[in-house]
Amino acid sequence: DAKTTQPNSMESNEEEPVHLPCNHSTISGTDYIHWYRQLPSQGPEYVIHGLTSNVNNRMASLAIAEDRKSSTLILHRATLRDAAVYYCILRDPANAGGTSYGKLTFGQGTILTVHP
């Protein structure tokens, strides 16, 4: 899977929007962009994923640049419960022939701190 680059940490105030960037300049045409987050002392949880078009779900929005070399996870109104490590992961369905079925390759992620 291609590599992603994220800032080590970001801070936000409660009830303000948060934009978490991810750079993936070597993304291939078949790579999907997935986001997971890991709250303190918990396992990771799925947030959102997309290919080319922007995506929205109940947790967040994903904005994907036109050239797909970067993307942004948007939390519209941060809460204290959103404080977590956010991981941006590229996954290529075309690589499905490997033995690591559905393997998630985590980078270091972005530590999001939310201030009350």
Added chain:
Amino acid sequence: DAMVIQNPRYQVTQFGKPVTLSCSQTLNHNVMYWYQQKSSQAPKLLFHYYDKDFNNEADTPDNFQSRRPNTSFCFLDIRSPGLGDAAMYLCATTAGGRYNEQFFGPGTRLTVL
């Protein structure tokens, strides 16, 4: 309702003493994973089961073994834990498609004395 359950949440063992961590799931998913997450690091896949087929990552030490007696349960056995095996061990499941969402358990934090 818990979907991926890991027991115990905290496990302490002694250097070289075998230890088993357990994972169960209520999702009836056919794929189960074990990840290792060391302090301040990202999770790293150790191995996975697709149904009963076991797949080991190339760099997973031989010290780590796994068993999956049925769809619901999966075990991680560490035959001779070393100090370097102290970590959070995460179990995850997914259904069907390779790139479906993975559901993680809360993890078991292993301490090796």
